[in-house]
Amino acid sequence: ETGVTQTPRHLVMGMTNKKSLKCEQHLGHNAMYWYKQSAKKPLELMFVYSLEERVENNSVPSRFSPECPNSSHLFLHLHTLQPEDSALYLCASSQGGGNYYGYTFGSGTRLTVV
Amino acid sequence: SQQGEEDPQALSIQEGENATMNCSYKTSINNLQWYRQNSGRGLVHLILIRSNEREKHSGRLRVTLDTSKKSSSLLITASRAADTASYFCATVNSGGSNYKLTFGKGTLLTVNP
Numbered sequence: 490e491t492g493v494t495q496t497p498r499h500l501v502m503g504m505t506n507k508k509s510l511k512c513e514q515h516l517g518h519n520a521m522y523w524y525k526q527s528a529k530k531p532l533e534l535m536f537v538y539s540l541e542e543r544v545e546n547n548s549v550p551s552r553f554s555p556e557c558p559n560s561s562h563l564f565l566h567l568h569t570l571q572p573e574d575s576a577l578y579l580c581a582s583s584q585g586g587g588n589y590y591g592y593t594f595g596s597g598t599r600l601t602v603v
Numbered sequence: 604s605q606q607g608e609e610d611p612q613a614l615s616i617q618e619g620e621n622a623t624m625n626c627s628y629k630t631s632i633n634n635l636q637w638y639r640q641n642s643g644r645g646l647v648h649l650i651l652i653r654s655n656e657r658e659k660h661s662g663r664l665r666v667t668l669d670t671s672k673k674s675s676s677l678l679i680t681a682s683r684a685a686d687t688a689s690y691f692c693a694t695v696n697s698g699g700s701n702y703k704l705t706f707g708k709g710t711l712l713t714v715n716p
Contacts (some may be wrong), residue, residue, distance in 0.1 A: 532706040586701030591636050591648030
């Protein structure tokens with residue numbers, strides 16, 4: 490275990506469903522991230538929270554809605570997704586940004602939209 | 604947007620051989636990082652090299668950075684079957700947000716027993 494836990498590991502949802510991905514970190518870090526990893530594409534940064542405030546939002550469609558209730562928990566709420574949203578969603582955490590230390594990633598949620 | 608680009612896209616070697624992967628990037632950086640990803644899993648941070656450093660070692664890993672050529676290399680010595688994974692370089696750009704770690708597409712390394 491890396492200290493960053495993501496649930497569920499796998500999720501299949503219909504285009505009209507609403508679901509949430511959960512991420513929890515036990516490392517005492519103060520920044521958390523959502524990344525999307527699609528086949529044959531680089532990891533895409535979706536959202537960044539630092540001290541529970543959103544500091545980056547990379548033009549992500551509004552059908553993805555993040556929530557960071559405290560520095561240990563991060564959620565990604567999903568609704569009316571499209572099949573092209575099928576991907577591996579990775580959560581990461583860090584102490585500060587990436588200037589001094591690397592990120593710690595969870596194992597990801599494999600999302601399939603049908 | 605993609606910053607780092609790894610080369611080669613795929614590399615297959617025999618156990619015990621050395622593996623070298625390269626990364627090129629476009630803009631000035633604060634630091635460059637290498638990560639490993641086993642199939643379908645999360646990424647694991649391997650090493651971070653700052654823009655004022657030229658070489659760094661960690662166990663069997665050796666990373667070099669040439670800021671004049673905007674390139675980095677990752678060398679894995681005496682490779683093992685367990686090193687089979689995808690390897691990504693990622694950069695924090697200077698003058699940009701330090702919360703923006705930008706990844707390349709990765710090199711898929713296969714180490715054959």
